[in-house]
Amino acid sequence: KAGVTQTPRYLIKTRGQQVTLSCSPISGHRSVSWYQQTPGQGLQFLFEYFSETQRNKGNFPGRFSGRQFSNSRSEMNVSTLELGDSALYLCASSLTGQGSYEQYFGPGTRLTVT
Amino acid sequence: AQSVTQPDIHITVSEGASLELRCNYSYGATPYLFWYVQSPGQGLQLLLKYFSGDTLVQGIKGFEAEFKRSQSSFNLRKPSVHWSDAAEYFCAVGARDTDKLIFGTGTRLQVFP
Numbered sequence: 210k211a212g213v214t215q216t217p218r219y220l221i222k223t224r225g226q227q228v229t230l231s232c233s234p235i236s237g238h239r240s241v242s243w244y245q246q247t248p249g250q251g252l253q254f255l256f257e258y259f260s261e262t263q264r265n266k267g268n269f270p271g272r273f274s275g276r277q278f279s280n281s282r283s284e285m286n287v288s289t290l291e292l293g294d295s296a297l298y299l300c301a302s303s304l305t306g307q308g309s310y311e312q313y314f315g316p317g318t319r320l321t322v323t
Numbered sequence: 324a325q326s327v328t329q330p331d332i333h334i335t336v337s338e339g340a341s342l343e344l345r346c347n348y349s350y351g352a353t354p355y356l357f358w359y360v361q362s363p364g365q366g367l368q369l370l371l372k373y374f375s376g377d378t379l380v381q382g383i384k385g386f387e388a389e390f391k392r393s394q395s396s397f398n399l400r401k402p403s404v405h406w407s408d409a410a411e412y413f414c415a416v417g418a419r420d421t422d423k424l425i426f427g428t429g430t431r432l433q434v435f436p
Contacts, residue, residue, distance in 0.1 A: 213366070240422050242422045242423065242424075244424075244426075251426060251427075251428045251429060252413065252415075252424075252426035252429075253426075254423050254424065254425070257421060257422050257423050259422075264421065265421055265423045267423075299366055299367065301366075301367075301422065303422050306420075306421070306422050307419065307420055307421075307422075308355045308374075308417040308418050308419050308420065308421055308422060309355065309374050309419065310422075311369055311372070312369070312422055312424070313369075314359075314366035314367040314368070315366050316364070316365060316366045317366055
């Protein structure tokens with residue numbers, strides 16, 4: 210069974226631009242979560258989606274948004290990029306979105322903002 | 324507020340030595356507790372988890388962790404470390420009905436031959 214895939218793996222953008230990151234969960238998984246990982250702030254929760262509905266949102270500005278499609282694939286968008294948005298963005302999927310089921314993480318998308 | 328503290332930023336051990344990584348949490352209800360490992364350039368891999376029941380849980384790669392409610396701790400242990408265990412380790416707290424995790428700041432493990 211294929212794991213969680215994230216595209217692209219690496220991305221370089223300029224301040225003020227916008228970016229869209231994609232996450233394809235493991236087949237059959239209905240829950241997708243996103244995290245931002247930086248050296249200064251560590252791993253911070255961004256969003257959680259289950260069956261196309263956002264269930265939880267982390268403490269990030271409105272420039273960060275996301276969505277989930279009917280096939281459970283998810284995208285996150287960051288508008289008006291700032292230097293501080295440079296990070297590794299990780300997504301994870303699980304079968305049911307209940308905390309007791311294992312979450313599987315993708316390899317991440319490394320975003321660099323210049 | 325929920326939080327996780329990993330007091331050790333960096334730990335160095337010799338191969339074959341025992342290992343204990345500390346984790347303390349703050350959570351109002353009974354937490355779901357996790358340990359993840361991240362190798363350079365990789366995503367996170369679940370080592371073990373605790374929801375309820377036996378407070379000593381076994382995980383993959385020979386790791387175990389013990390939940391101590393009185394100390395709000397969930398320390399990770401391994402009796403004999405291998406060079407391949409060098410990585411960053413994250414403790415996390417979660418809850419029922421959500422996949423949202425609150426992570427600690429991580430402990431980087433270095434293993435010397």
